[in-house]
């Protein structure tokens with residue numbers, strides 16, 4: 330065990346909170362404060378201008394309390410990805426003393442956790458430069474969102490094959506640089522010509538070499554396909570920002586976001602007329618997401634974002650039996666994501682029940698990413 334860095338008398342209110350998390354929960358769920366914590370921290374209250382002006386919650390919950398509460402929620406939902414401790418390593422409570430252990434809890438355990446922790450810091454900085462009320466003004470000048478789900482459904486009806494979301498991605502942590510001569514607008518136009526129903530645009534810079542500028546440039550170049558904001562969403566602010574750059578849909582990752590955040594973000598997207606693609610990777614995440622009202626589009630990621638392992642069998646497994654039945658009853662459109670390279674792969678996930686696919690690597694690596702679509706599907710799907 331590492332050396333104890335500090336020990337001091339433990340404040341009695343903190344003991345109470347520790348022993349009785351419900352007290353904290355009750356405080357957080359009073360009517361005036363029923364928003365998810367991250368929303369409260371960003372000062373957003375639905376439909377209220379004062380909130381959009383970025384007012385800080387009157388609850389005055391300390392960062393540390395927020396961290397404690399979040400981690401309890403996250404644990405109860407089986408979410409393995411922890412959020413970055415706002416004040417360094419988490420405290421450990423032993424008797425009446427407070428212990429701070431070095432090197433425990435303050436380093437990410439896997440790549441997804443690392444990305445999310447970095448994202449937390451990045452968003453905090455971006456938000457300072459562009460507070461929500463300025464984004465709200467920018468939204469007045471953005472053309473309305475395009476119908477992402479409608480485009481996928483009609484492509485599926487037209488071709489009898491899964492509707493294609495083609496991904497504009499320069500690099501990834503698992504594969505490194507995928508394409509050196511990367512011109513996002515040309516790639517997007519080639520995808521559209523090749524028959525893509527929608528496009529997915531990576532905006533993360535550090536790990537995927539993407540940008541919001543790419544998204545905006547594609548939108549402004551006259552591409553008609555609806556655009557997915559492919560980002561690690563940790564706060565509602567990012568959704569508004571993405572919309573201001575022309576995004577029509579956003580990705581919400583169930584292994585990162587607690588249910589309450591997903592629900593709240595879906596509501597925001599509905600207000601902004603955007604679609605949400607809620608991504609899952611295992612049964613538990615699928616069951617959580619199926620219990621959330623208003624989910625219309627679910628992505629099954631065949632790639633484990635913690636280990637990078639890819640297995641198309643994940644899509645099949647998550648669509649079998651009662652889950653598949655419920656998905657049909659609810660008329661949810663399912664997207665098979667990652668690791669699709671051949672017409673056989675497409676047939677495999679279609680057989681499993683998907684009506685759309687999300688493909689990056691196998692298209693972006695080809696010299697003509699538009700023509701690559703015909704090879705992937707085994708025929709021309711452009712008309």
Ligand SMILES: O=P(O)(O)OC[C@@H](O)[C@@H](O)c1c[nH]c2ccccc12
Nearest residue numbers: 630666667668669687688689690691
């Ligand atoms: O390049 P691939 O294996 O075809 O995968 C595309 C897409 O599914 C993948 O980029 C992806 C799916 N979910 C994500 C979440 C974050 C970043 C990336 C992703």
